Amino acid sequence: xxxxxxxxxxxxxxxxxxxxxxxxxxxxxxxxxxxxxxxxxxxxxxxxxxxxxxxxxxxxxxxxxxxxxxxxxxxxxxxxxxxxxxxxxxxxxxxxxxxxxxxxxxxxxxxxxxxxxxxxxxxxxxxxxxxxxxxxxxxxxxxxxxxxxxxxxxxxxxxxxxxxxxxxxxxxxxxxxxxxxxxxxxxxxxxxxxxxxxxxxxxxxxxxxxxxxxxxxxxxxxxxxxxxxxxxxxxxxxxxxxxxxxxxxxxxxxxxxxxxxxxxxxxxxxxxxxxxxxxxxxxxxxxxxxxxxxxxxxxxxxxxxxxxxxxxxxxxxxxxxxxxxxxxxxx
Numbered sequence: 001x002x003x004x005x006x007x008x009x010x011x012x013x014x015x016x017x018x019x020x021x022x023x024x025x026x027x028x029x030x031x032x033x034x035x036x037x038x039x040x041x042x043x044x045x046x047x048x049x050x051x052x053x054x055x056x057x058x059x060x061x062x063x064x065x066x067x068x069x070x071x072x073x074x075x076x077x078x079x080x081x082x083x084x085x086x087x088x089x090x091x092x093x094x095x096x097x098x099x100x101x102x103x104x105x106x107x108x109x110x111x112x113x114x115x116x117x118x119x120x121x122x123x124x125x126x127x128x129x130x131x132x133x134x135x136x137x138x139x140x141x142x143x144x145x146x147x148x149x150x151x152x153x154x155x156x157x158x159x160x161x162x163x164x165x166x167x168x169x170x171x172x173x174x175x176x177x178x179x180x181x182x183x184x185x186x187x188x189x190x191x192x193x194x195x196x197x198x199x200x201x202x203x204x205x206x207x208x209x210x211x212x213x214x215x216x217x218x219x220x221x222x223x224x225x226x227x228x229x230x231x232x233x234x235x236x237x238x239x240x241x242x243x244x245x246x247x248x249x250x251x252x253x254x255x256x257x258x259x260x261x262x263x264x265x266x267x268x269x270x271x272x273x274x275x276x277x278x279x280x281x282x283x284x285x286x287x288x289x290x291x292x293x294x295x296x297x298x299x300x301x302x303x304x305x306x307x308x309x310x311x312x313x314x315x316x317x318x319x320x321x322x323x324x325x326x327x328x329x330x331x
Contacts (some may be wrong), residue, residue, distance in 0.1 A: 002029070002030050003027045003028060003029055003030065004027070004028060004029075004030050004101070004102040004103045005025060005026070005027060005028075005101070005102050005308055005309075006026050006028060006071050006099070006100060006101035006102065006103075006308075007023050007024070007025055007026070007071070007072050007100040007101070007308060007309070007311065007312065008023060008024045008026055008069055008070060008071055008072065009022060009023060009055060009066045009067075009068060009069075009070060009071075009072045010022065010023060010024045010068055010069060011023075011068070012055060012056060012057050012068075013052070013055050013056060015252070017313075017316045017319075018052070018055075018312070018313065018315040018316050019312055019313050019316075020309075020312045020313070022055070022312070023072065023312050025309060030103055031103070031105055032082060033082040033083060033084045033085075033105065034084065034105075035084055036084060036085055036107055036108070037083075037084055037085060037105055037106065037107055037108075038080050038082065038083045038084070038085045038088045038094075038105070038106050038107075038108060038111075039080070039081045039082040039083075039103060039104075039105055040078040040079065040080055040081065040094060040098065040103065040104050040105075040106060040111075041078050041079050041081045041102065041103055042076045042077070042078035042098045042101065042102055042103065042104065042331055043076075043077060043078050043079060043120065043330070043331055044076060044077045044078075044120045044121070044123075044124055044328055044329070044330055044331065045074055045075075045076040045077075045098060045100065045308070045311065045328065045329040045331060046074055046075045046076055046124045046128060046129065046326075046327070046328060046329075047074070047305075047311060047314055047315060047317075047318075047327035047328070047329060048074070048075075048129055048130075048157075048327075049156075049244055049246050049249070049318045050129075050244075051072070051073065051074065051315060052246070052249045052315065052318065053249060054066050054073050055072075056249075062274035062276055062277070063274070063276050071099040071100055071101055072099060072100040072311075073097065073099060073100075074097070074098060074099055074100055074311075075095065075096065075097050075098060075124075075128060075129060076095070076096075076097075076098035076099075076124075077093065077094070077095045077098075077114065077120050077123055077124060077128075078093070078094060078098060078104075079091065079092070079093055079094075080092040080093075080094060081103075085107070085108045087108055088108060088111075088113070092113055093113065093114040093120075094111045094112060094113055094114065095111065095112055095114055095123055095124075095128060096110045096111030096112065097110050100308060100311055101308075102308060102331055115127075121302045121304075121326075121328060122300075124302075124326065124328055125157060125300045125301075125302050125325070125326035125328070126161065126289070126293060126298060126300055127286060127289070127293075129275060130157035130158050130161055130326060131161055131285075131286075131289050131298075132275060132278070132282060132285050132286070132289075133158045133243060133275050134158045134159075134161035134162040134165065134289075135161075135165070135285045135286075135288050135289045136273060136275065136278050136281070136285055137158070137162055137219055137241045137243050137273065138162055138165050138166070138219075139285075139288070140239075140241045140271055140273060141217045141219065141239050141241050142217075142239060143166055143169055143171050143216075143217050144171075144216075145169060145170030145171065146170060146171070146172075147171050147172070147216035147217060148171065148172040148173075148174070148211050148213055148214065148215050148216050148217075149163070149166045149171045149172070149173050149174070149215070149216065149217040149218070149219065150173075150174045150175075150176065150207075150211065150215050150217075150218050150219070150230050150233075151163045151166075151173065151174075151175050151176065151218075151219040151221070152175075152176040152198075152219070152220055152221045152222040152223075152224070152226065152227075152230075153176070153177075153221030153222045153244065153246070154175025154176055154177050154182075154186050154192065154195070155175070155177045155178075155182035155185060155186055155324075155325075156221060156323075157300070157325070157326040157327075158221055158243060158244075159175065159219065159221050160175075160186065160190060160299075160300065161289075161298060161300070162219050163175055163186065163190065163192055163219075164190055164191070164292070164297060164298050164299065165289075165292055165297075165298070166217075167190075167191050167192065167193075167297075168292055168295075168297040171217070172193045172211075172213075173192045173193055174192065174193060174194045174195070174196065174207075174210045174211060175187075175190075175192045175194075175195050175196070176195070176196045176198055176222070176226055176230075177195055177196070177197060177198070178197065178198060178199050178321040179197065179199070179321065180197065181324070182195075182321075182324075183195040183197055185301075189299060190299055193210070194210040196210065196226065198224060198225070198226050203225065203226050203229045204229050204232075207226070207229050207230065207233055208233070211233050213235075214233050214234065214235040214238075215230060215233040215234050215235060215238060216234075216235050216237075216238050216239070217238065217239050217240075217241075218230050218231075218234065218238065218239070218240040218241070219241055219243065220240060220241065220242045220243060220244070220245070221243050221244040221246070222244060222245065222246050222247050223244075223245035223246065223247035223248050223255060224247035224255070225255075227255075227257075227258070228258055231258040231262070232258075232262075234262065234266060234268050235266065236266045236267060236268075237266070237267050237268070237269075238266060238268045238269075239268070239269045239270075239271075240268065240269070240270040240271070241270075241271055241272075241273065242270065242271070242272040242273070243272075243273065246318060246319070300325065300326060301324060301325035301326070302325045302326045302327075302328050303317070303323045303324050303325045303326065303327050303328070304328055304329075304330050305327065305328070305329045305330070306329070306330050307329070307330075307331070308329065308331055310329055311329050314327060314329065
């Protein structure tokens with residue numbers, strides 16, 4: 001019988017770079033679909049910063065941690081190879097929580113058919129978790145034309161979409177990135193009004209220069225030293241949405257947050273969010289996002305890794321900032 005590969009999480013992150021020492025590569029016989037099941041062959045797998053949190057032992061997070069010995073959690077796209085499910089037939093292309101595995105059995109829950117005319121990379125880079133997350137974050141922020149928005153992780157899969165949506169809606173958009181190439185990309189390709197390199201710029205001076213009228217909305221994806229500077233520039237009735245804090249994900253001592261007195265003085269609203277709370281709203285979010293895409297207002301790029309096992313080290317690209325676009329593993 002032909003075998004396939006899946007990767008299990010066997011250790012929690014230990015402060016070292018994510019790598020094979022945290023995982024076990026397992027070979028199994030390819031199963032057959034039982035009653036009401038579909039067998040899916042994964043072709044493209046998404047890597048997302050949230051995975052770093054899912055690997056931790058934190059039981060108070062928005063989603064339970066991946067159990068040790070279990071297949072590592074991820075979303076992906078694949079082809080239905082065998083189906084005993086009324087909604088799916090062999091040959092259908094579907095998206096859902098596939099996990100780090102070349103094949104997966106499912107009862108169909110949590111999977112959906114890929115819309116015709118949408119390729120795999122567009123599906124994972126725009127219409128899957130990145131686009132849904134960006135759209136939900138913008139919904140919370142309630143941006144208005146003429147306002148100024150700052151987005152951290154602006155060259156990332158979520159931040160780049162959120163920033164482009166804001167530009168399309170008539171906002172001044174400033175992005176925070178980590179190198180000169182990403183600075184060039186978000187300004188000259190995506191159309192952001194300005195960029196801050198958090199590694200090399202004088203953060204306070206550059207932010208003041210680019211936001212002469214202050215900051216009305218702040219889409220936070222990363223945390224880090226610039227957070228305090230952006231907070232200090234917030235205007236009265238400003239809104240902040242907290243989507244990610246990758247700078248603190250593996251830190252033993254998370255950075256202290258801003259003082260809350262300005263929240264009172266300026267009546268600033270801050271809200272954290274996580275997409276599992278909003279998966280039921282996916283059709284509404286896609287309907288909101290789709291016109292931006294169809295009108296050519298959303299550009300994206302992908303960073304492709306090859307082979308399932310490349311995921312074990314690929315997650316480190318989120319920490320180093322070396323990823324150039326949405327991280328996807330092509331199987």
